[in-house]
Amino acid sequence: MPRILRPLALILLAAVLPAAASALLHPRRPSWLSDEIPAHLAASNPTRYLMVDARPATDFATGHIPGAVSLNEDAWDALFPPFLDAWDGERPILVYCSSLSCATSREVAHRLRTEAGIPEVFVMEGGWEAWISAGGPAE
Amino acid sequence: MSAPSPANSCGCGWRRPLLATLLISVAGVFLVAGTLKAWDPAAFADDLRNYRLFPWPAAVALALYLPWLEISVGIAVLHPRTRRAALWLALALCIGFLATLLQAWARGLDISCGCLGKGTSSGLAEALLRAAALAFATVKLLAYTPRACAPHHSSP
Numbered sequence: 001m002p003r004i005l006r007p008l009a010l011i012l013l014a015a016v017l018p019a020a021a022s023a024l025l026h027p028r029r030p031s032w033l034s035d036e037i038p039a040h041l042a043a044s045n046p047t048r049y050l051m052v053d054a055r056p057a058t059d060f061a062t063g064h065i066p067g068a069v070s071l072n073e074d075a076w077d078a079l080f081p082p083f084l085d086a087w088d089g090e091r092p093i094l095v096y097c098s099s100l101s102c103a104t105s106r107e108v109a110h111r112l113r114t115e116a117g118i119p120e121v122f123v124m125e126g127g128w129e130a131w132i133s134a135g136g137p138a139e
Numbered sequence: 140m141s142a143p144s145p146a147n148s149c150g151c152g153w154r155r156p157l158l159a160t161l162l163i164s165v166a167g168v169f170l171v172a173g174t175l176k177a178w179d180p181a182a183f184a185d186d187l188r189n190y191r192l193f194p195w196p197a198a199v200a201l202a203l204y205l206p207w208l209e210i211s212v213g214i215a216v217l218h219p220r221t222r223r224a225a226l227w228l229a230l231a232l233c234i235g236f237l238a239t240l241l242q243a244w245a246r247g248l249d250i251s252c253g254c255l256g257k258g259t260s261s262g263l264a265e266a267l268l269r270a271a272a273l274a275f276a277t278v279k280l281l282a283y284t285p286r287a288c289a290p291h292h293s294s295p
Contacts, residue, residue: 007224011215015207022180023203030184030202034195101248103189110185 039130049094054108092120099129166216173209233274
């Protein structure tokens, strides 16, 4: 057995115990359940969520999901109060941005969870592009 | 009669300070990067998901394990008995990370690399350069840390 294998195994195994401890005890451990909702599922039951559009204002003005509230990081302070007015405190939030490669919906969702303390915040997989492809309505 | 010490063939002289500096740098990068990611594994899992390479449960498992592996590698690089194994592992991690970054760049993904945890967003180009530099340093260390330099048992 090559001599390098034993120290290699030792290094790999040395990380297992703290990783397991993190999985059980870390206050910022990730949930094993995904927070992404596929666009076609969201489109089949759009009223279940309060839709939050994380795209720039110009994109929102061009077209958005009916009933969606604009909330992006560029104008967070200005847009957050209208978002709170639109949210009834109970409906889960579904944030979307432009497409699969866009990460701003994730950033907005993170802020809603951490800064606003809203627990049920999800992200639409594929964003606006996927919503349109799934036949979701637009206004 | 024991074999003559191979110390003189092990990068001594002018190379020793350079090798020591490289070793400490590589170890430091892995220790710092691992610690920052271990601090917030949920954020790291989010970053991993943005690469669109792994299903969510795999991203969670990696987010929990990889930071501690990096810390383990950083410590092992500093110890002579585990140095070569740690350097090989470091190189494998660098190559894996480079491949991940390259696929994200090729797919036009707009993401923060997550290299040093959340809140330290850096562009893909910057992350690619850093990873390439780290891989290069690791290769150099492997080349100049021959097996003979590791503590060995003298024959009786």
